[in-house]
Amino acid sequence: MKMHQLRALAEIVKAGSIQRAARAMNLSQPALSKSVRELERQLGVPLLVRGATGATLTPFGAILSKRYEVMQKELDKAREEIDWLKGTLGGRLLVGMSPPAAGAGMASVFASFRQRQPSVELELLELRPAQIFDAVRSGVIDLGIVHHYGATDVAGLQCVTLKSYQTVLAIGGHDPALPQCIEQLWDREWITSDLADHADGYISVLASRLGIDPPSRLFRCTSIAVYFELAEQPQLVSHWADNISPYLDMKFASGALTRLNLGIDLPAMDITLVYKDDELLSPGGALLTKIIRSAFDL
Structure with a gap:
């Protein structure tokens, strides 16, 4: 399984047909079809349903396409980390917050981060708790700050309770x-x-x-x-x-x-910091996590 094969599959899904995807990638239609057929042979399952009006994913193809999106996001983050170390780019940091969490003094935390890393493109998104968990898990956002009641045990995520309120x-x-x-x-x-x-x-x-x-x-x-x-x-x-x-x-x-x-x-209402893994945090995400923990004496 090679990245160019996965990309070919993703481009076909995005374009809606092999012909349009081939034009977008500056490849011949037979070459693009060959990449996908090789991938299908390797896996032993059909990935596309080809028809007169275009191409759609099979259930097998949907699984592969979803995983490829996660892989691509991780590769993008890796490039950002390398650029960070080279000092050529500040990077981008997406943080999801549920509305009640904003009342926990988070504004001063973000102000401190922006002062220390003004070159980082920081974006704060207001989302519901369930949306934040899903977005962090899929890699759409880097960190989440959520409010919840009772115990939180989210598989595959790191959850750090910052503060509890009566x-x-x-x-x-x-x-x-x-x-x-x-x-x-x-x-x-x-x-x-x-x-x-x-x-x-x-x-x-x-x-x-x-x-x-x-x-x-x-x-x-x-x-x-x-x-x-x-x-x-x-x-x-x-x-x-x-x-x-x-x-x-x-x-x-x-x-x-x-x-x-x-x-x-x-x-009680708990305010919790959510992220995937310490090892997967970008330099900006690691710094913000450190600032947040420090602000709450953790």
Whole structure:
């Protein structure tokens, strides 16, 4: 199996046909077809379905194409590391963050990194936790900083808990008939930033801890700005992490939110650094990881 054969397969998929891929690569169509057929013979399986309208991947070809993309990303990173050592290029560093993680003092971390490595092209992307795990695993992004509740055990990834925050429950407005027990609390409508398929979301972890099903009325809102506004709606139950204590104290004092104290053991919100492996980090990724660990006394 050779890289030029894998590239031929990838170019055919990208172009949609062998003919168009051959033109894009400045090769003859027979030469390109030969590369793919040699690869198919080596593996003993068909990789392409060839038709009058073009060529598509078989399930075998899809697996190979996916792995080739990962290999290509790793090769690109290797080139960046070599250029870094040569001093000819700063490189590029992609970091995924889930919104609540931004409140953990990450701005000063990134400012410190940019001051020490101004030539590195640093990009911060706002993503959901599940998206960050997938993107780090596939090599699309270098590092992830995610929020989660409960234990996190993600196969194939390094997960370093940076900080934990206690959480609180609140209800919108001033309600003289505050819930006095779990049943009354569960009868209310809740607002959450968790998606329905987020098994490690706040509501799921809390319900599991209490040994009951999640509330039947859930208002899901992934926009943090909108969540902050909607949470003030009367009788709507919301959950918060105390990394925004000044904001919550102001809202509690004004009556926009009312804190709920039912003696429930609430899940903590953990902020976690996620990456593939220390050996696979680029020089920029290794430096940023070091700065992050130092900022959190790790």
